[in-house]
Amino acid sequence: MVTKMFVALTIALLVDVVGLPADAQDSKDPKGVTVKGLVTSLGGFSATVNAPLLITGGTVALEPGGQTGRQQFRVPTYIYVVEGILTTFYEAGPVGIQGAQYHAAGQSFMDNGGWWHNHTNRTDKPLKYLMLHLGYPGRPDPIQKPEPE
Secondary structure, eight states, rough: OOHHHHHHHHHHHHHHHHHSSOOOOOOEESSEEEEEOEEEETTOOOOOSSSEEEEEEEEEEEOOBBOOOEESSSEEEEEEEEEEEEEEESOOOOOTTSEEEEEEEEEEEEESOEHHHHOOOOOOSSSEEEEEEEEOTTOSSSSOOOOOO
């Protein structure tokens, strides 16, 4: 039940925030509505979660040359790039995660949490992305920044 509510809320957020169609499969409606599924840099998006869930997040805008600074998501986090190119530098992680990753508008990815990273906009155009933290009731703050040195 909670998983169904999560899926419905996520779809509603995506439709409201980025104007995505509500259906997750590519199709064309006879009335002229085109539906395109979510895409990651590695193919179609899907992820498995366990209930109960607490979903938080927001949209993030980075001006050209902007960056979030070194941070770590402490809960699984879904990112959908609305506009521009998001460059993420991961300090560690499994094969294929460590180092630089590039995500263009219309692409998405899941950060499972626990990896130090820095989101940057290395282009001369604005960047906007949707960030959804998938935590649990009573969870810690979803983002941790390093202690000042």
